[in-house]
Amino acid sequence: MFAYYMDLALRSLRRSPVLTALMVLAIAVGIGASMTTLTVMHLLSGDPLPGRSQHIFYPQVDPTSHFNPHSHPYDMMDYHSAVDLWSAQRADRQALITVSALRLTAPTVNQPALMAQMLSTTTDFFPMFAVPLQYGNAWTAQDDARHARVAVISADLNNKLFQGSNSVGRTLRLKDTDVRIVGVLAPWRPSPQFYEVVGGRFSDGDTASFYNRPEDVFMPFFSSLEVNDGGFNPFTCWSALDPGVKLQNSTCVWVALWVQLGSAGKVSGYRDYLAAYAEQQKALGRFARADNTRMFDLMQWLDFNRVVPSDVRLQTWLAFAFLAICLFNTIGLLLAKFLRRAGEIGVRRALGASRMAVFAQCLVEAGMIGLLGGLGGLLLTLLGLWLIRRQPVEYADLIHLDPSMFGLTFALAIAASLLAGVLPALRASRIVPALQLKTL
Amino acid sequence: MDILPILSTLRRHKITAWLLIMQIALTCAIVCNAVFLIGQRLQRMDMPSGIDEHNLVQIKVAYISNRPDATARAQTDLAALRQIPGVQQVALSISLPFAMGGPNSDVMLDARQKQRTLSASNFFGQNLLPTLGLKLVEGRDFQPGEYVDLTTATAALQSGELKGLPQTVIITKAMAERLWPGQGALGKTIYFGQGVPFRVIGVLAGLTRSDSLRNGADYSMVMPISVDLTSGARYVIRCAPQDRAQVLGAALAKLKQIDPRRVVLQKGTYDDVRRAFFANDRAMAGILTGVVAALLIVTALGIVGLASFWVAQRRRQIGVRRALGATRANILHYFQTENFLLATIGIVIGMVLAFGINLFLMKHYELPRLPAVYFPVGAIALWMIGQLAVLGPALRAAAVPPVVATRSV
Numbered sequence: 001m002f003a004y005y006m007d008l009a010l011r012s013l014r015r016s017p018v019l020t021a022l023m024v025l026a027i028a029v030g031i032g033a034s035m036t037t038l039t040v041m042h043l044l045s046g047d048p049l050p051g052r053s054q055h056i057f058y059p060q061v062d063p064t065s066h067f068n069p070h071s072h073p074y075d076m077m078d079y080h081s082a083v084d085l086w087s088a089q090r091a092d093r094q095a096l097i098t099v100s101a102l103r104l105t106a107p108t109v110n111q112p113a114l115m116a117q118m119l120s121t122t123t124d125f126f127p128m129f130a131v132p133l134q135y136g137n138a139w140t141a142q143d144d145a146r147h148a149r150v151a152v153i154s155a156d157l158n159n160k161l162f163q164g165s166n167s168v169g170r171t172l173r174l175k176d177t178d179v180r181i182v183g184v185l186a187p188w189r190p191s192p193q194f195y196e197v198v199g200g201r202f203s204d205g206d207t208a209s210f211y212n213r214p215e216d217v218f219m220p221f222f223s224s225l226e227v228n229d230g231g232f233n234p235f236t237c238w239s240a241l242d243p244g245v246k247l248q249n250s251t252c253v254w255v256a257l258w259v260q261l262g263s264a265g266k267v268s269g270y271r272d273y274l275a276a277y278a279e280q281q282k283a284l285g286r287f288a289r290a291d292n293t294r295m296f297d298l299m300q301w302l303d304f305n306r307v308v309p310s311d312v313r314l315q316t317w318l319a320f321a322f323l324a325i326c327l328f329n330t331i332g333l334l335l336a337k338f339l340r341r342a343g344e345i346g347v348r349r350a351l352g353a354s355r356m357a358v359f360a361q362c363l364v365e366a367g368m369i370g371l372l373g374g375l376g377g378l379l380l381t382l383l384g385l386w387l388i389r390r391q392p393v394e395y396a397d398l399i400h401l402d403p404s405m406f407g408l409t410f411a412l413a414i415a416a417s418l419l420a421g422v423l424p425a426l427r428a429s430r431i432v433p434a435l436q437l438k439t440l
Numbered sequence: 441m442d443i444l445p446i447l448s449t450l451r452r453h454k455i456t457a458w459l460l461i462m463q464i465a466l467t468c469a470i471v472c473n474a475v476f477l478i479g480q481r482l483q484r485m486d487m488p489s490g491i492d493e494h495n496l497v498q499i500k501v502a503y504i505s506n507r508p509d510a511t512a513r514a515q516t517d518l519a520a521l522r523q524i525p526g527v528q529q530v531a532l533s534i535s536l537p538f539a540m541g542g543p544n545s546d547v548m549l550d551a552r553q554k555q556r557t558l559s560a561s562n563f564f565g566q567n568l569l570p571t572l573g574l575k576l577v578e579g580r581d582f583q584p585g586e587y588v589d590l591t592t593a594t595a596a597l598q599s600g601e602l603k604g605l606p607q608t609v610i611i612t613k614a615m616a617e618r619l620w621p622g623q624g625a626l627g628k629t630i631y632f633g634q635g636v637p638f639r640v641i642g643v644l645a646g647l648t649r650s651d652s653l654r655n656g657a658d659y660s661m662v663m664p665i666s667v668d669l670t671s672g673a674r675y676v677i678r679c680a681p682q683d684r685a686q687v688l689g690a691a692l693a694k695l696k697q698i699d700p701r702r703v704v705l706q707k708g709t710y711d712d713v714r715r716a717f718f719a720n721d722r723a724m725a726g727i728l729t730g731v732v733a734a735l736l737i738v739t740a741l742g743i744v745g746l747a748s749f750w751v752a753q754r755r756r757q758i759g760v761r762r763a764l765g766a767t768r769a770n771i772l773h774y775f776q777t778e779n780f781l782l783a784t785i786g787i788v789i790g791m792v793l794a795f796g797i798n799l800f801l802m803k804h805y806e807l808p809r810l811p812a813v814y815f816p817v818g819a820i821a822l823w824m825i826g827q828l829a830v831l832g833p834a835l836r837a838a839a840v841p842p843v844v845a846t847r848s849v
Binding site: 018019022023025026029030033101103112113114115204205206208310311314315318319321322324325326328329331332333335336337339340391392393423427 | 455456459460462463466467470474477502654701703705716719720723724727728731734735738739741742744745746748749750752753801804805806
């Protein structure tokens with residue numbers, strides 16, 4: 001029966017090619033616009049660490065020494081709080097993080113110097129965030145403790161300097177220090193660059209920079225402080241920055257701490273520990289407030305920072321409103337089309353077709369339009385994504401159509417056209433045969 | 441033209457008529473808001489900077505480190521840049537309009553004030569006014585003796601020693617108006633940090649800040665603080681617009697020649713700076729324009745489709761009317777009026793929707809209220825599109841010969 005309806009639908013579509021083309025075009029344009037924005041939204045708002053993000057937490061404290069009852073914890077920590085919490089090793093894994101830029105050359109490679117972004121972190125960073133390594137290994141806890149002059153580099157930098165060969169054991173000159181490469185990452189492009197997301201609520205919705213590529217150089221935290229001394233910048237300071245004082249002892253926040261906690265018990269245990277630490281620091285006179293601690297998990301932290309750029313959200317709203325208009329358009333045209341065939345439907349009903357059968361036949365026709373529209377929509381989505389890849393935004397290289405979105409395109413197109421078809425099909429199935437037969 | 445027969449016909453096609461009305465309403469609502477958003481972005485991209493953008497090129501080199509000869513090296517660079525043919529003025533500046541990054545200060549009107557009166561962008565560097573082409577509306581530029589170097593100033597600020605700090609400041613007119621509405625700003629004092637006083641000696645026509653535009657795009661001030669190659673400083677070179685490419689090339693070569701180890705982070709004309717700063721706005725305006733065009737086309741095609749269908753459905757009725765004496769013009773006007781009625785109802789609903797969407801955007805995207813002028817403009821646009829779309833089918837209807845009435849009975 002279905003095959004017969006398909007045949008009927010095809011004949012009917014061929015009978016009025018212009019009207020069919022209009023409907024297919026409307027669905028295609030609506031699907032193309034909404035799938036383009038939905039794909040971008042999907043890629044930007046996804047979980048950067050699927051399966052493990054619920055175990056990753058971002059502890060925060062308020063290290064200010066003046067009392068303010070309404071303050072929130074800062075987005076980052078001062079050096080002392082961060083290092084205290086890190087050294088306590090109370091979590092399953094913990095990593096300190098701060099970013100700086102420095103001059104980089106490879107002594108054996110004939111290439112001009114470049115300013116590289118360096119991530120200063122600790123050994124747990126790699127297993128905690130499942131960072132893939134192509135060659136070598138991450139540095140060890142001993143390297144952290146010994147302030148070893150070692151580094152892990154990104155696949156991009158390895159391609160640029162060493163043409164992608166195994167560069168483990170080779171030397172990089174970072175500012176004025178020689179460091180040995182111990183590991184090379186496999187291509188790694190988390191979306192967003194979650195471990196570095198801070199200050200989203202001050203960015204006015206312009207958060208595209210959260211989708212930057214990871215740094216090119218990863219170095220043990222304490223080694224990097226010596227190598228790039230003076231090259232670090234504070235996130236913010238709660239009193240004026242004194243040029244004579246090292247950032248480590250300043251009244252500035254510039255270090256972040258990430259911890260991995262495997263069970264609910266450990267999470268509440270760590271919260272208690274954080275509160276106890278703040279209490280202790282208050283007793284020592286360093287903190288003004290002990291009750292101002294906070295610990296989000298990774299996805300909560302990303303939500304708190306509103307990582308998806310507001311332009312992208314606005315575009316998604318717009319695209320769906322657009323799809324709605326295209327649907328109204330299709331409903332109107334389908335209704336016109338079905339009612340035009342009132343005579344034919346009347347004959348079918350008189351010859352014994354049930355209302356259900358007429359309804360089903362009309363829906364098959366609508367679904368067929370959806371399928372064609374989905375094909376067109378897919379092409380338009382690919383065109384839209386190609387246009388976005390050409391935009392000067394940080395996330396441009398992330399944009400692609402993944403299989404789930406590919407499937408969703410057709411599902412959405414057919415669902416939309418069936419939805420558009422329900423009302424016209426209902427009307428068509430209500431046609432009274434006698435009336436139609438009379439006018440034939 | 442009689443409206444009643446049209447209404448009675450529409451009543452028999454209620455659903456179809458409503459669908460068309462809803463489509464027009466949604467289109468109207470979205471187009472009004474989208475055009476408003478495009479206008480907002482274009483206006484933002486047109487924001488004046490207060491400087492002679494077409495006469496400037498800029499180069500940002502990496503901060504090497506805090507070394508004792510930093511000042512001497514900066515002076516060597518500046519002297520060398522000045523030698524390049526075509527160069528009119530040279531400065532080393534911290535903060536430039538639209539350049540991203542740069543210090544901001546909380547400004548107070550009273551030394552004991554706890555909350556800031558406003559936040560202003562700080563511009564440091566020697567020779568800034570002539571290089572950038574800033575226009576003084578009142579007062580004077582700094583004299584060479586007033587300059588303090590940045591390290592000394594920061595140290596003085598820390599120790600609370602007022603002697604090491606500059607005493608004077610040049611502010612923008614917008615900032616002066618905000619601080620002392622309706623009064624002259626010259627000679628008045630503003631305070632920073634823990635009540636450090638600065639006397640206003642000049643008022644600029646305009647100078648836009650480097651970023652954080654939402655804190656007041658034209659709240660900027662120039663301080664007599666000389667900088668060396670600290671982080672964030674840029675060389676700004678003034679030359680004739682046609683010399684820019686050649687001057688930039690020569691300047692880069694010269695800087696490389698003085699120190700081959702240095703890393704150039706950014707270089708380009710000021711037009712490039714502006715283009716980069718507003719890249720997102722331009723992209724968004726482009727996308728919105730595309731959406732508006734696509735929406736109007738889809739709606740117009742929808743109207744064409746429905747009108748064609750109605751014409752085909754009513755061929756016999758049209759034939760009868762023609763046979764009974766209706767002219768072609770009567771038939772044409774019938775369909776045009778019908779479309780006008782539907783469009784009008786759609787536009788009225790669309791206006792309400794547009795207002796609602798605007799309220800939503802105001803709440804979530806900090807947009808201003810939709811100006812009333814968008815409503816009549818949107819209405820006229822949709823009326824015109826409706827009339828254009830219906831013209832073809834209506835002409836076809838008018839061409840139906842009266843003989844149809846007799847033939848098909």
